[in-house]
Amino acid sequence: MLGRVTQGTITNQLLRNINRNMSQMQGLQEQLSTGMKINRPSDDPVGITYSLRYRSDLSLNERYQENVNSAASWLDFNDTLLSQVGDVVKRVKELAIQGSNDTNPNVALDNIAAEIKQLKEQLVEIGNSQFKGKYVFNGQFTDEKPYDSLANAAGKITDDLGIEYMISSGISIKVNLTGNEVFGFPPTGVTAPQNEDDNLFNVLDQIISNLESGNTSAVSDQLPLLDSRMDKILTQRAELGARVNRVELMEQRLQDLNLNLTTLQSKTEDAEIEDVLIKAKVNETIYQASLSVGAKVIQPSLVDFLR
């Protein structure tokens, strides 16, 4: 390459090469110590944009997983409440059938009425259940007791808007049931968006007053209404179950997505340690060789050999 080689040229070239070996070593060492091949945007300008995307997506995905868990616990809680309501209704039905029997003495009817009264109170209590300090059956009025009056429970119109949870980007799921959906809308005669004669509280009120007045046939007239409400509650439970399924599916999907994103992020960002290790080892050898050669090259000149 060069016609004339001087000590200066050799020294400069040696220094340059040793420096280059050093900076290569530094790059590899950085990859080894951080475990990442992208340590700054210029390491891979395209990779960094992916890396940032995966990181954001992962972080959001984790948040959605939390949302899914919260949604699932809401739904579970609702399901428990509905099963409690179902138990109460079952008991009411047994008592009502017992009470519709003509042969009962008045005292017995009064006892039955008293127990149903207790059951109604129980139902109102269920209707006023709170989850994490929020009333669950009052739509978005989570800070308002839905069934504040025991006597007027039948005429209560609960808030009809839902509580939604974002379970994935742009996808939300309703987690609540309104009191009217579970216990029924107010019976005919009350101004409401919708009237349902099988309002549970109304049915119970009717049964109690009929039992108290000894009108057993009227009690048996209420039985079909009790059945239709029970059916509606079961339908609600079924729908709740479907929503739980959906949430569980989403949970599975989010987990899969999490795995995918983590894999992608790792592929984009992470250094392949074996690869880097081997390169680093090779580089170290070269570096040491350049040093030892340097030590030999710098020293001798003609001066050393002239007497």
Add this chain to the structure above:
Amino acid sequence: MRSTFHAIETAKRSLFTQQAALQTTGHNVANANTVGYTRQVVNMTASKPMEAIGMSSSTTPGQLGTGVEFSSITRIRENFLDSQFRNENKTHGSWSIQADTLQKLETIVNEPSDTGLRAVLDNFWKSWHDLSENPEDITARKLVRETAKAVTDAFNQTARQLEELSADITENIGVKANQINTSLETISSLNLQIRKIEGLGDNANDLRDQRDLLMDELSKVINVTSVETNDGEYQVMMGGTVLVDNGEFTPVTVESLQASFAGGDLSGGEVHGMIISRDQYVANYQQQLNTLVNGLANGDITVTIPAGAVLPDGITLDNITYSGTARTLTSPLTVTVKGLNGLHQLGYTMMDPPQAGGTFFASNDGGPLTAGNMSLNANILADAGYIASSMRTTGTPEAVVKGNKDLAMLISQFSEMKIDFSSVAVGAATAQGSVNDFFRSIVGQLGVEAEEANRQTTNAKIVVDQVDSRRQSVSGVSLDEEMSNMVKFQHAYNAAARFMTTIDETLDRIINGMGTVGR
């Protein structure tokens, strides 16, 4: 007819010349490691022979040599390599500064990391999810406020670092201007000395070395070319601007350098790299950050407000003003609002009676919103209850439905909403994209620029090194060579001395040994 003592003169000339050559060899060896030193050679020529042509010339065969003399001592140097070196050096100077600045920018951006702007923004969006889980809560609101503060802090800090970087560069240009002036002054005074010395017919080798070294150093700072005048002076030019001429130099200032950059005369060197770094990279990054901040706060976005929402009284959306019963939406409404601020104003704070949300982000100095002055709305800073999450009111007198979280949910999706950045772009129009998209594109662009600058720097460095090697190969001192020369000159000197002795003996024979027959 030759003189009796002719040969003594010849021997003397030889002795002197070989000694001069030895002396120069010693000088070369002494300066083997001097930066910018050019090896020197003694140019020997056979001196003028005896007996020029003429009528009275003798008939002896001739011509008889008269020995050696040295006509000059010169540097071994190629001017072409010098200009090539300076040309490449300015490129290297410019790119190395650009690469350096971009590396600093990369440090400021601090990505990929779990603490950079991206992570802070992600946490902010996540806090809105928390709020949407507990919209009745003041705790969740405080969390939103704190993460929002972290966002404004991160933007403020980045903006401040960028300003500092920009100021640092300006200061450095001043330092470089001083350095340039010192070099120019020394070059012009060297010019004068060289002219004086060379006017007498000598070669001012070492002074020229110093001047060339200064030119080399200068060529790293700015683009310089030199033209040598007949009397040995350098006329130094930066593009079309004359910096040194006729023993005078024109000092540069930060302003004059800036003007030369604008006029195109300053086209390379570190100062060039600094001005590009400051006015392009840093300024561009500042501008992009400001666009990002404005897009986040005020950029046009399209949102769908769910049915059941009750709009704040008198609000105007897409040129329709909502009041009275029209405020209650019976079906979802898709409208364009102005960024997070516009979105936040669609909802209600926790205050009673209902109060529509205010702007979310605001500038803390009243000026246009920038990354540097971005802050939270003063009300929110004072009381997190001013953060809106509900979009619904009920009853008379109206009360906010605290369990409604439509707004919190909308905002939690904000990170994926397409913002029309052209509606707020500071400077050139920018395309649509989410906040994250935009930030990614900024980081990506920075990465590409830094990668390019790094590559260019490495390339330029290799070229500079190559040219320098070639120059060294021509001008550098080779100890081996000098040692061989030394041996050569020493032998020549010894031989000349021996010759002198021989002549001495010859003369001794003539003077003392002849005409003494029979003594």
